[in-house]
Amino acid sequence: MRVRTMPSVVIIGTGFGGLGMAMELLRHGFDDLVILERASDVGGVWRENTYPGAGCDIPSPLYSYSYEPKSDWPKRFSGQPDIHAYLRDVARDNGLLERIRFESEVTEARFDDATGTWTVRTADGYETTTDVLISAVGQLSRPALPAIAGLGTFAGPAFHSAQWDHSVDLTGKRVAVVGTGASAIQFVPAIVPRVGALTLFQRSAAWVLPKPDVEYKPWHHRMFAAVPPVRLAERFAVWALCEFLSLGLVDVTAIRGVLTRIAVNHLRGQVADPELRAKLTPDYPAGCKRGLFSNTYYPALTQPHVRVETTEITEIVPTGVRTADGVLHEVDVIVYGTGFKGTEFLWPMAIRGANGRALEDEWQGGARAYHGITVPEFPNMFLVYGPNTNLGVGSIVYMIESQARYIRQAMQELSRHPAHTLEVRRAVAEDYDVKLRARLDRTPWGLCSSWYRNAAGRITNNWPGGVASYRWQTRTLRPERFHLKARATTTAGQ
Structure with a gap:
């Protein structure tokens, strides 16, 4: 019997995670x-989020991938169309x-x-068996709608920002925006010039920092392409700044x-009205939210x-939004900028592991995983x-x-031990998780x-923490921290 040494793999998702893996x-x-x-295209959240002003x-x-650099980004902070196009190019160019x-x-x-294999089933009836299952569905793939009475009763167009209805013309319309998260910060300025009136319903104000954006000129593109160290220097400078700022989360709180x-x-410089400025001043510490x-x-x-x-x-009523003071805010369109179900990892997929163990049971109280x-x-x-x-x-990214890299090392370990499975030890x-919780308790x-x-x-x-500490912790897979188990049976021809 020939034993296959290279494990077969199923990857779920084609965002940055799935393509990178x-x-x-x-x-x-x-x-x-x-x-x-x-979906019918690659891109993950950068395929889904097409709202006006969407960007990173x-x-x-x-x-961007360190091994797939792009020298002709139009801006330092690129928009959704350019990021999506980048992922499409990466997928095409890498076969x-x-x-x-x-x-x-x-x-x-x-x-x-x-x-010792996984059977994967899809909604269209496809079924496949694989040695290794890799989920790259991410954390921001399922839009979250608020728990508001009458949510589905509004008579006009209503949609989540991640499911933007481009058939709705907002010109001259009275628009209600519910939520002030990262998406609303981007699409509100983009639609304000054309709406007739906009009411932003804010539960809590956001900490907003100035955006050091620049538009790259053709000479920038030529320089980045001809002199890669310049491009790498900018990448390193951004990386170093982010690492410095991340110290403010736990280790150097003065940065906050x-x-x-x-x-x-920034708020004082852009908002002169004291009443509006008071509304836009957060009542929680910086860093507590994104x-x-x-x-x-x-x-x-x-x-x-x-x-x-x-x-x-x-409540939401057919003609608009009612607030706790009894006021009915009549509007023509409602846009929900209320984020994603980020804590519901892998849901609604039904995942069952060894001995039929359901992942939702393993994650009672909250998702957790080694690294x-x-x-x-x-x-x-x-x-x-x-x-x-x-x-x-x-x-x-x-x-x-x-x-x-860490998962690839696990694959190499499996290649060295054909017909085996790899499973992290529970005690490890x-x-x-205990050590991770201790650090999380020190964050805002x-x-x-x-x-x-x-x-x-x-x-x-x-x-x-910063990305350097995570890279250091995952630099080498430690086989002794895993159970390496021989399969009970093997399939002929493997």
Whole structure:
């Protein structure tokens, strides 16, 4: 019987995580892989979020693969169309498109204890068996709508910013925007010039910092292409600044004070009206929620046809939004900028590991994983952009590259031991989680409610530090921290 030494792989998702994982494996000879994508195109959140003004708040020289540089970004902080185009180009140029099965939404993945393999099923009836399962669905793939009475009763167009209805013409319309998160910060300034009136319903104000954006000129592009060290220098400068700022989360809390002063001065410089300025001043410490960058958000809110409403919403009615003071705000369109279900990792996929263990049972109280990558009792299953790997400051692409390298090392370990499975030891995972919790308790994230925390108050999303410390911790896979188990049976022809 011939035993296959290169494990087969199924990757779920074609955002930065899925594409980056596939490229890492292909570069090291793991070519028995298929990528499952629920949509008809690659891109993840950069395919889905097409709202006006959509873009990234991390400079593109860093928010891109280190091994796939781009010398002709139009701006330092690129918009959604350019980032999506970049991912499409990367997928095409690296031969990934022919490995992707589009319009195949994974509904179930089940581990077979007898064969040591995973069976993956999709909504379109496709089924496949694989040695290794890698989820790269990310944390920001499912829009969250607020729990407001009468949500579905509004008679006019109503949609979430991540599902922007471009058929709705906002020109001259009365628009209600519910939420003041990262998306609203971007789309509100983009739509204000054409709406008739806009009411922004704000539950809590955001800390907003000035955005040091620049438009790259043709000479920039020529220089970046001809002299790569210049491009690398800019990438390193951004990386170093993010690492410095991340120290403010736990180790050098004085940095938070500096950022607070910058944000307060930014608000004062752009909003002259003291009443409006008071509404836009956060009542929680800087860093507790995601910090935002914009030079246009505050000016948009000072326009005469824009109003910021801080009274709590009690219900949605057919003609508009009613607040706790009894006022009915009549509008033509409602846009929800209320973020994503970031703490519901992998849901609604049904994942069952060894002995039929359900992932939702393993994650009672909140998602957790060793290095955010692997979970006890789920052999040969790995996560990209899993629990506690999101960043308060920095580029998630850098984190994804660290995770991809670590998972590739696990694949190499499996190649050295054909017909085996790899599973993190529970004691190792629990010890890691205890230490992680201790650092998370020192961050400002527990001081207010945000999408970083689940209903039980557990911080499930963020990494409490800089990317360098994570890269250091995941630089080498330690086989002794895993169970390496021989499969009970093997399949002929493997």
